[in-house]
Amino acid sequence: MAKRVAIVGTGQTFHKSHRPDVNGQELINEAVQRALRDAGLTIGDIDAIVIGNMDHFEGINYVDCWSVDGAGGFMKPVLKITTGGTTGCTIAIGGYHLVASGMYDKVLVIGWEKNSESDTSGAITTAFDPIWDRLVFAGAISGLAAEAQAYMARYGATDRDAARVSVRDRKHALNNPHAQLRKEVSIEEVLASPMLADPIHLLDICPRTDGACAVVMANEDSAEKLCENPDWIWGTGNRHSYAYIGDADMGRLTSMERTAREIFKKAGIREPRKEINVIELYQPYSFAGIIWIEDMGIVPPGKGAEYIWSGATDMGGELPVNPSGGVISCNPIGATGLVRCAEAAMQVMGNAEGRQVPNVNFAVSTGFGGCWWTDMILHGKKKPNY
Amino acid sequence: MESGDAAQPFDYAVGMHGSKFFKELRDNKKIMGIRCPKCGKVYVPPRGVCGPCFQEMSEFVEVGPGGYIGTYTILRFAFIDPETGHQKPVPYGYGFIKFDGADTLFQHYIDIEDEKKVKIGARVEPVFAAERKGTIKDIQYFRVVD
Ligand SMILES: [Zn+2]
Numbered sequence: 057m058a059k060r061v062a063i064v065g066t067g068q069t070f071h072k073s074h075r076p077d078v079n080g081q082e083l084i085n086e087a088v089q090r091a092l093r094d095a096g097l098t099i100g101d102i103d104a105i106v107i108g109n110m111d112h113f114e115g116i117n118y119v120d121c122w123s124v125d126g127a128g129g130f131m132k133p134v135l136k137i138t139t140g141g142t143t144g145c146t147i148a149i150g151g152y153h154l155v156a157s158g159m160y161d162k163v164l165v166i167g168w169e170k171n172s173e174s175d176t177s178g179a180i181t182t183a184f185d186p187i188w189d190r191l192v193f194a195g196a197i198s199g200l201a202a203e204a205q206a207y208m209a210r211y212g213a214t215d216r217d218a219a220r221v222s223v224r225d226r227k228h229a230l231n232n233p234h235a236q237l238r239k240e241v242s243i244e245e246v247l248a249s250p251m252l253a254d255p256i257h258l259l260d261i262c263p264r265t266d267g268a269c270a271v272v273m274a275n276e277d278s279a280e281k282l283c284e285n286p287d288w289i290w291g292t293g294n295r296h297s298y299a300y301i302g303d304a305d306m307g308r309l310t311s312m313e314r315t316a317r318e319i320f321k322k323a324g325i326r327e328p329r330k331e332i333n334v335i336e337l338y339q340p341y342s343f344a345g346i347i348w349i350e351d352m353g354i355v356p357p358g359k360g361a362e363y364i365w366s367g368a369t370d371m372g373g374e375l376p377v378n379p380s381g382g383v384i385s386c387n388p389i390g391a392t393g394l395v396r397c398a399e400a401a402m403q404v405m406g407n408a409e410g411r412q413v414p415n416v417n418f419a420v421s422t423g424f425g426g427c428w429w430t431d432m433i434l435h436g437k438k439k440p441n442y
Numbered sequence: 443m444e445s446g447d448a449a450q451p452f453d454y455a456v457g458m459h460g461s462k463f464f465k466e467l468r469d470n471k472k473i474m475g476i477r478c479p480k481c482g483k484v485y486v487p488p489r490g491v492c493g494p495c496f497q498e499m500s501e502f503v504e505v506g507p508g509g510y511i512g513t514y515t516i517l518r519f520a521f522i523d524p525e526t527g528h529q530k531p532v533p534y535g536y537g538f539i540k541f542d543g544a545d546t547l548f549q550h551y552i553d554i555e556d557e558k559k560v561k562i563g564a565r566v567e568p569v570f571a572a573e574r575k576g577t578i579k580d581i582q583y584f585r586v587v588d
Contacts, residue, residue, distance in 0.1 A: 201515035209563075
């Protein structure tokens with residue numbers, strides 16, 4: 057039987073588009089020191105480390121080796137996991153498994169990125185098949201644009217609907233001192249911003265960010281001693297769906313649908329819209345805010361836009377999404393999924409400060425990767441009942 | 443890989459199924475897919491295994507060359523093409539083509555001379571290169587046919 061696992065501390069850097077004041081190790085160390093302090097631990101208490109970023113984004117690889125000093129990994133087991141856009145969520149899932157297995161009591165999970173130090177679009181493009189995928193591919197934006205077109209054609213949604221999502225997340229970011237972009241925008245401003253790839257405007261999409269995030273996970277034996285309100289991990293899951301980009305079911309995120317179904321069933325959640333209190337969605341662009349809440353089972357297919365317009369996903373609404381401001385306000389890619397996890401944990405622990413949603417019983421955090429795969433974590437206030 | 447005057451010796455195996463695709467494209471202007479014996483799905487590009495069924499595939503089928511736009515976008519932002527090191531000429535049409543007889547989408551350039559015609563469901567046909575070399579560029583682009 058697996059051990060129950062909880063998050064007992066989180067730490068983030070102050071994210072900026074460019075952090076020339078620190079190198080990679082020092083950036084990582086900022087987040088690590090904060091997470092350890094939050095958990096009331098020293099590095100000596102940590103049994104193992106899981107670390108990840110986007111491969112070759114910084115033009116340097118093997119982060120598990122060269123970051124040892126900053127990560128606190130000297131003479132400890134250090135594992136690197138890197139899964140593209142989902143990296144931040146996958147390292148959290150990896151850390152969960154290490155603790156749940158009983159192999160380690162306390163594990164430190166670290167995601168980081170210095171996007172300013174390379175060509176992100178070029179690096180993303182080389183992650184795809186050189187023969188079949190690269191001729192026309194233009195980094196993350198091109199594939200997402202094709203997804204949005206397919207969804208709009210199927211359900212009659214518009215770029216105005218998407219702009220409403222962008223307005224929401226950029227407003228939420230005002231409450232988050234760790235968000236990179238903190239400026240309110242109007243629907244008209246989103247629609248008037250330059251068209252990057254039809255139908256995606258500049259203000260629909262995420263920025264590139266330098267930053268790091270760290271999370272401390274502990275097993276049941278020590279979690280409650282370390283933390284008054286630990287964030288219990290109820291379930292984790294991930295699904296992969298395709299080989300080449302043209303295989304994907306454009307306009308639907310099938311991997312999200314399957315992952316959510318598995319996790320909610322395991323936790324006994326029948327009505328996710330009512331039972332989940334907050335979602336930190338890995339939403340790299342505004343259209344995903346409509347499409348993927350349908351795939352998660354929050355609302356039926358085609359009803360995402362209506363739900364967004366009702367204000368239900370705003371702060372104070374039925375089910376706030378991205379109180380942190382989300383990915384379109386801050387995107388240190390290898391850390392981005394772990395920021396979602398940390399923000400969801402803070403919501404459950406009740407220490408999300410100005411962006412706190414009241415009385416969070418269940419929270420969901422997700423990760424998304426450019427090949428239409430999904431990672432997901434269900435966080436809860438109570439201990440899992442299995 | 444070539445970039446301006448520079449060349450780098452990268453090799454990448456496209457496999458026997460991909461090789462068949464490029465030979466037929468070069469020699470006969472034919473588009474080849476492959477059918478799964480279990481689910482019947484026809485994949486372009488052809489490959490050895492149907493992922494969902496985890497079933498070996500060997501039945502090549504000719505698809506297209508006509509089809510329709512499954513989805514698309516028009517790229518308008520400047521970026522460096524990592525294949526060449528040069529800025530990609532924008533705007534360009536990025537089409538996901540559903541060949542007649544295929545079940546997956548095939549990515550390629552799509553002619554955007556008349557942007558109004560570029561939409562999901564529009565009929566398209568490939569424009570072949572005069573001199574074909576057995577690469578993806580043997581198709582220059584797809585154009586919308588009324
Ligand atoms: Zn099959």
